[in-house]
């Protein structure tokens with residue numbers, strides 16, 4: 627039994643389940659109840675504009691996805707920072723210390739993530755065209771993740 631996640635359509639309020647997408651991925655699809663487009667990202671179900679994603683220029687599609695995903699990411703990062711400040715014990719620092727001290731302790735892992743750069747429109751197109759239709763293809767999935 628594959629793991630699933632619960633989703634809640636932000637367009638019409640319908641509830642459903644989808645196969646849990648690989649960690650860090652963006653799953654794009656349609657609500658079966660209202661046909662509104664959705665993005666499942668970091669455990670959230672976010673509303674997408676079908677007109678932009680189906681007929682917009684690549685730049686418009688990119689900007690729309692970045693706005694929707696970025697907004698969610700900002701809210702998530704806000705929460706993380708608020709928790710760090712509230713707990714006061716993250717890295718043994720208090721909230722008044724500046725970012726330079728935090729950066730010094732980041733290490734290689736964080737740097738690798740930063741070096742990946744933004745998702746390009748070409749990558750979004752490739753994902754929509756080549757990878758999304760195969761999301762339920764067991765062999766393809768295993769080729770990527772086994």
Ligand SMILES: [Zn+2]
Pocket residue numbers: 635636637638639640657658659660661662
């Ligand atoms: Zn819906």
